[in-house]
Amino acid sequence: MTSELGEFGAQSALRVFGPNAEAALLLTVIMTAVGLAIFALVMAFVWLAARRGGQPRTWWIWGGGLVFPLVTILALFVFSSITLRAIARTDPDATVIEVTGHQYWWDVIYDPDGRAIRDANEIVVPVGEPVTFRLKTADVIHSFWVPSLGGKLDMIPGRTNSFTLTASEAGRFRGQCAEFCGLSHPKMAFEVVAVPPEDFAAFLDRLEGEARDAARPELLDGKQVFLDAGCAACHQIRGVAEGARIGPDLTRVGGRAALGAGMWRMNKGNLAGWIADVSDMKPGAQMPDYNHLSGPDLRALAAWLESLK
Template sequence: MFKPVMDISIFNPQSESGWRLYHLDIYFIIASSFILLLVIGLLIYIALKFRAKPNDAEPKQIKNNKLIEALMIGIPFIMVSFFFYLTIKTMKETEPITHNETPTVEINGRQWWWQVSYPGTSVVTANEIHLPANKKVLLKLTASDVIHDWWVPSFGPKMDMIPGLVNYLWLKIDKPGIYEGACSEFCGKQHSKMRIRVIAQTQENYQKWLTENAKTANIAIDSSLIKGAAIFQKASCAGCHQIRGTMANGNVGPDLTHLASRQTILSGTVKNTTENLYRFIDNPNKIKPGVNMPRFFLQQDSLKALVTYLHSLK
């Protein structure tokens, strides 16, 4: 299994919105802890101080007290109103109102992977989302099949991805690094393995990555790859997957144009090694139960050639 690079926690904010939500969480935790301690403290105090002793007469009965009643209603009302205000304020600051800007990235939730494309470019990738750090970017979030939910805890807000609906989120990542999250809406068998990996880069490296990935597949004229490329076409991989610059232009599964340049496969759950790719293609349903990819029952040498070809797609 792949080790997370960073703590996945709301207490480890790494973006502008992440910090806003972190502060809101801290206010809530302090306020509720204070109330909890006050109530429990008073309970203990009263239970000890006013304990009934043998032969005690019935204590003095008080019917009503306007001041205490006003305080009992007034104080919680003011507190709840204040936190309601803080919540609305944070929501306004983290969710875009106007959608006139071109989104930096469009993320489409699928069972069970993320299709990632960059409007205005020909870049299409899957699962690993490259973004510039230190720059405000707009995420466009959609879904194709069922409801998924975007959540990278260090970045703050969650956002539902609903078929037929478009949602947006602002994101300004503090510094370059790898950030992890996961789908947060139950979406089927592999929901728990629908991980999100955001690779935040410096503006310069991000542009470099974008330029590299806008290119069509870098297919070397190498005899060792011809067999694998032929199997890719023949075994109907090409019907579901796209490799830009070749005949493969499917849109059912992840784009594989630069597959070898990704660090992970299977929605960020395993390292992108030849062994893992081999094991997955050999029997997809065994590695990822419920997956839409069928088993092709390829001979060992064909499978090896196919994996060699796929891993040449840098």
């Protein structure tokens, strides 16, 4: 099953689609190559010394044991410092997206200083334009990492950390929490979806509006179950239930490719399983199980949520 924006993306630090990721990959390749070259050189000298025997010469000790390591390490230190400084730089003119880590999902706010449009677990960015991510946490330390676009940056309680990423091509790029944050840390993923700038502007306009369901009469039962079961106490759906901030915004939940912070395909079956037994699908999640719902109510609720685009 796909969302309106396409298929799942892959998570790889070796397939890079942005200047930050390219710089990080180049630094990794150079440091690995230099390390292997030094290892091979040292092994060659050991072999040569063992073959010739005799007392080592003083200049070999000073040159090979002191000067060569110092020069090599200093050169790598300077190169890595320049690279990491460039990666950490923020662009004051970039689009701003605020991401807050929760156990175990991602709260996303576009244009936090202006329209403050809220979404969750999937981040849409414009291709070729810099995006500054403001990173926060609502509980423990998390770490924001999209390896195909750039490096990691921690989300630390009481602080806001920022860095700028640019996607050079359209596509879906999987991200992951890279700091152990609890029982379901491995199940805390997300996707960055890079689209053309005009599509990004259209996406924000759609996202700012009210929820758009399939408007079929049979879905009205699912909407009523959502309200009667108390889901609106934690989840906002614009035009249906406003103001809740405890759980993810569900205004366009059916339009996302994934459910449960990047872990399962978005479809009615997975939605129904999540609602009925979330503690099994994501241990430690704050949402309670709704296995007391009748079969028809559960299916109606899942069908309505899946229709929200």
